[in-house]
Amino acid sequence: MLTFKNIEKRYGDLVVFSDFSLSVGENETLAVLGDSGAGKTTLLNIAAGLTEYKGEIENLPDKVGYVFQNDRLVMHLSVLENLKLVASESAARAALERAGLKDFMNEYPARLSAGMSRRVAILRAFLYDAPLLLMDEPFRNLDLTLKYKLMDFYAGMQAERPKTALFVTHEIDEAVYLSSRAVIIEGGLVALDIPVKDKDEARRALTAYFLDKKA
Template identity: 40%
Template structure:
């Protein structure tokens, strides 16, 4: 088992679009922030602002053009990447998909079968373990994808619009399920979303990113009590104020459209050092 928690430090990271040789600008430029061990940080911003690219760069899936990403557990720190799509192998059963992650985390083949079954039961899908992804609903597939990420035993969850594709009710169910996992094991989370309500509901801190090239323009401390509920926390006192602060950071003011003034997306480049 790897360390349960790790902090993430991102220093002056720039990422270029793949294949672009000088002509196109960078996707992400000079981004710095830190996530403490066990902290839940959300990154919000308009589509195309480089949120997903940044997350992939942190996971080591795309190369950095400049800067440095450090995970406190060292190079061996495990990350659990959860995509917007469920990204399950369609030719493997629910159990088979989880066994892949278990094998990659160093589990023996003989033990993997039983562990996969146990993980599926933990996500309430014990009955579905021998079903193929194509035979499962979207919500069930997402739970299998979460179980797979858990199976790899990550210290950090990197979530890329992970719940966006689900319908509203399923989203609440899966979101709460994810919050339960975190309450039990306390992994660090970096959660990319364009849904501001979701960001405020889940996160301890919200980083607001601007478009082209992506920069962090504001950090909003959420500071709502835990445990949270993916649905009910939206009605907690103080929620609206936090939500409004994020909208403000994106450049929208009360009763009007984009303000575009200082403090907006085009404004100062603030660095979210904790």
């Protein structure tokens, strides 16, 4: 079990986390919600080793896959070459074929649609031999059809190669659709932590939290 213990993080005078703790079960997809500036991306960056922090993280694997907010594909490398940066050529080819991107493996990212580009970014994170997957608003700015298509794509990958996943989103629907548990971060702490067994119930609980806050 991945455990964040008493995490403290500041940016100058701005305190993001003062005593933050959270556990994530093995192969669990945990949705992390919260307002902008609540520290969701910072939490992922801490797990990815991209930002300094105080505190302790137990069972943090050496390697993590990360689906960034923007795809961060290398623009002068083809789709296949992008995946070859993190995996073997045979694994990359097989994954592209399964993802329906076989015909685009020699294309450059600039020539891909937004949805294809996202799929490549998600594929890269899954192909990377890491037990922990971090995803920062991976379905942002996508139309609904594409969003659900990609979420199904993620769910399929997760079923095929299960990983522990921390999934940051602003969308309750996304959280409920993909995760087995959801937390809301507020004031540098976990303000709500609910299982997502009954999706309607989870949706109601998360919506109620934000509506109560608004009131």
